[in-house]
Amino acid sequence: MITHTPKRVAITGLGIITAIGESMPTFRQALFNGKCGISSISLFDTTGFPCQVAAQIKNSNLEALIEPKEIKRFSRCDLLGLIAAHEALLDSNLDLERSPCSKIGVILGAGAGGMLSWEKYRRALWSKNTKPRPSLLLPVAHCTLTDLIASRYRLTGFRATISTACSSSATSIGYGFDLIRSGRQDIVVTGGSESLSELTFAGFNSLRVMDPEYCRPFDKSRRGLSLGEGAAILILEDYGRAEDRGTTIYAEVLGYATNSDAFHMTSPDPEGMGMSKVMAKALERANLGPDQVDYINAHGTATRVNDQMETKAIKRIFGEKGARDLAISSTKSMVGHCLGSAGAIEAVAIVQALCEQVVPPTIHLENPDPDCDLDYVPNSSRAREIRFALNNSFAFGGNNTSVVFGRGQVRKEESGI
Numbered sequence: 001m002i003t004h005t006p007k008r009v010a011i012t013g014l015g016i017i018t019a020i021g022e023s024m025p026t027f028r029q030a031l032f033n034g035k036c037g038i039s040s041i042s043l044f045d046t047t048g049f050p051c052q053v054a055a056q057i058k059n060s061n062l063e064a065l066i067e068p069k070e071i072k073r074f075s076r077c078d079l080l081g082l083i084a085a086h087e088a089l090l091d092s093n094l095d096l097e098r099s100p101c102s103k104i105g106v107i108l109g110a111g112a113g114g115m116l117s118w119e120k121y122r123r124a125l126w127s128k129n130t131k132p133r134p135s136l137l138l139p140v141a142h143c144t145l146t147d148l149i150a151s152r153y154r155l156t157g158f159r160a161t162i163s164t165a166c167s168s169s170a171t172s173i174g175y176g177f178d179l180i181r182s183g184r185q186d187i188v189v190t191g192g193s194e195s196l197s198e199l200t201f202a203g204f205n206s207l208r209v210m211d212p213e214y215c216r217p218f219d220k221s222r223r224g225l226s227l228g229e230g231a232a233i234l235i236l237e238d239y240g241r242a243e244d245r246g247t248t249i250y251a252e253v254l255g256y257a258t259n260s261d262a263f264h265m266t267s268p269d270p271e272g273m274g275m276s277k278v279m280a281k282a283l284e285r286a287n288l289g290p291d292q293v294d295y296i297n298a299h300g301t302a303t304r305v306n307d308q309m310e311t312k313a314i315k316r317i318f319g320e321k322g323a324r325d326l327a328i329s330s331t332k333s334m335v336g337h338c339l340g341s342a343g344a345i346e347a348v349a350i351v352q353a354l355c356e357q358v359v360p361p362t363i364h365l366e367n368p369d370p371d372c373d374l375d376y377v378p379n380s381s382r383a384r385e386i387r388f389a390l391n392n393s394f395a396f397g398g399n400n401t402s403v404v405f406g407r408g409q410v411r412k413e414e415s416g417i
Contacts, residue, residue, distance in 0.1 A: 006181045009253040010242040010408060013092025013235030015084035015191075016348050018335045019055035019228060023087060028352050030334070032381040034363045037335055038214040038226045043076075043116070044198050051210035054196055055228030055336030075114030075139035078148055080231035081193030085149050088233040093247045094187070096153055105158035105185040107176045108146045109168030109192035111340025114139030116197040145193055157185050163340070165395035166299075167258070168192055169232070170343025170403055174256035176236045177403075186238050191344035193231035200339065201227060215302035215337070216364035217330035218311075218372040222302045228336020232344035234351075249408035251351045254388070255286030261398025268309045274400050275313035279390065282402035283317075288388055290318045293326065293404075295359055295389040297346045298376075300330025301337055310392065311372045327359040327384055329377040334363055343393040347403065350389045354407050359384050 014024055019037025021027030030037075037055040046052040062079045063071050074082070089096070096104075117136045124132035138144070143161040150159050158179055162172045169192025176188035204210050204227060215226040242249050259281070261274035268275065283290060299310055315323045331349045332338075338345055353359055358381050365378035386407070393401045 004183060007183060008239035009177050009180045010237050010239040010249040011234050011251045011253065011351055012237045012242050012247050012249060013088040014250060014348055014351060015086065015088030015091060015233040016231065016345065017057060017080050017083050018230035018345060019057050020334050022057065022059060024091070031331065031349055031352060031360045032356070032358055034361045034379060034381065035334060036214060036363055037228065041196065043196055046201070049201070049205045051205055051212045053212070053214065054201065054226055056196055057229055072133070073135050073138050075117040075144070076195035077113055077116070077193050078139050078145050080195060080229065081145040081233070082148060082152070084191065084193065084231035084233040085189060088189070088235050089153065092235040094235070101154050101156045103157055103186040104155045105176065105179055105188045106146050106150045106155055107158065107160050107162065107172045107179070107188055107190045109170070109172040109340050109344065110142040110145070110161050110163045111165070111168060111194045112197050112200050113142045114144060115199050116195050119198050149189060155189065164399040165397055166337070166339050166342050167393035167395035167399045167401040168340045168343065170347065170391060170393035170401040171258055173234065173253065173344065173347055173403055174258065174401060177253045177256060180236055180238055186241055188236040189233060190236055191231065191233040192341035194229050194339045194341040196227060196229045209303050211302065214364055215333055217298070217300040217302040217333050217362050218307050218369055218376045219365050220367045220369040222304065222307070224303055225301045225332070226336040228338040230335060230338050230345055231341050232348045234344065234347060251354045251408040252406045254288065254404040254406050255282055256401065256403040257281035257285060258401045261400065263398050268306055268394060269398065270309065272309035272313035272316070274398055275310060275392070275394055276316040278400040278402045279313065279317050279392065282390065282404050286404040288404060290322055293388050293390055294384065294386045295353060296326055296328045297350050297389065297391045298328050298330045299392045299394040300332055300362065302332070306394065307369065308371045310394065311374060314374065323374055326375065327377050327382065328374055329360050329362045331360055343391065343401065346391050350391050350405050354386055354389060354405060357383060357386055359386070
C-alpha cells in the first residue's frame with residue numbers, strides 16, 4: 001500500500017543482446033537501419049519442419065563475452081541474460097559496493113528458460129555413445145537467471161520471476177515500476193531472456209503460425225511469426241536518486257496495466273476488448289490522454305488475427321483520426337518474437353526511439369493489409385517528435401500488458417552513488 005507521494009521511476013541503464021546486435025551500440029544502429037536478423041537455424045536440426053528460420057544469435061562463442069567460473073552450469077538463456085545484465089549495470093554507473101543491496105531488486109520475465117539445456121540432456125541420455133551431463137538439468141527452473149544475477153552482484157532485495165508467456169518481461173518492468181514507485185526498492189534490475197529451443201520451435205510450427213521466410217507484420221501476404229531469441233535488461237531507479245548522482249536518465253516509466261482476455265489459450269479476443277482496455281488503463285495510470293502518445297511499439301506478431309485485432313483495439317482507444325496520427329511499428333520484424341524477453345527488447349527499442357527522436361521501422365511491409373490501415377512506418381526509420389510511447393505485449397492465455405514511457409534527460413557523468 002502506498003502511504004506517501006509516489007516516486008517517479010527512471011531508466012538509468014540498458015543492456016541487450018539480439019540477433020541484430022550483441023550490445024547497445026550495435027543494436028541501436030541495426031534497429032534504425034532496419035536490419036533483419038531472421039535466417040536459418042543452426043542450434044538444432046529443423047529437418048521436417050515447415051518453417052526452418054528464426055532470429056538466432058549467431059555468435060558461436062557467447063561464453064567469451066562474460067567470464068563465469070562455472071560456465072557449464074549455465075543455459076544459453078542464462079548466458080544471454082548475464083551478458084545483458086552486465087552491460088546494463090555498467091551503463092547505469094552504479095557503485096554496487098556502496099549501495100545498500102537490500103534496496104536493489106531483481107524482477108525478470110521468463111519463457112522457456114533453460115529448455116535447450118534439458119533437450120541436450122535428453123539427447124545425451126538416449127544416445128548410446130554419450131553420457132549425459134547432470135549439470136544440464138540445473139538451469140531448467142524459470143527462476144535460474146533471476147537467482148544468478150542476484151547472487152552474482154549480491155543483490156538482496158525483492159526477487160521474483162514472472163512467467164505470463166509473451167508478456168512476461170513487460171509485466172516484470174511493471175512490477176519493478178511498482179516496487180520503486182511505492183518506495184520498497186530504490187533500484188530494480190528488470191527485463192528478461194529467452195533462447196530458442198526445439199520445444200518452442202516445434203510448438204509454434206504445430207500451430208501453423210510461422211512464416212517459412214520471415215515475418216511481415218501488417219502485410220497482406222503475411223503468413224505468421226518468426227521466433228527469435230535474446231535478452232534485454234533495464235535498470236529502473238528512483239528518479240530523484242538518479243538526478244542526485246548525475247547519471248543518464250534515458251527515459252521514464254510512467255505507468256502500466258495488465259489484464260486478461262479470459263477467452264482462449266492461443267487466440268486473442270476477436271473484438272480486441274482486452275487489448276483496448278489494457279492500453280486505456282495504462283494511459284490512465286500514467287495520467288496521459290490518448291492524444292499525448294506519439295508512438296506505439298506494437299505487439300505486431302504478423303499473425304493474421306493478432307495484427308487485425310491490435311489495429312482494431314488501437315482505433316477504439318485513440319479514435320479513427322487519433323490512431324492515424326500515431327507512428328506504430330513492430331520491431332519483431334527484425335528480431336523475431338522473443339517470447340519471454342519480447343517486451344523487454346521492445347522496451348529498449350522504445351527508449352532508443354525516445355532518446356533519438358526516431359521511430360524504428362516495420363520491415364518487410366510491402367503490401368499493407370486493408371484491415372491494418374494505420375501508419376506502421378514501413379521499411380525505413382523516421383525522425384519524429386516522440387513525447388510519450390506505449391509498448392504492447394499481448395500473450396497466449398490472453399495475458400495483456402501495456403507499459404507507458406516518457407522522455408528522460410540524457411546526460412552522463414562518471415560518478416558513483
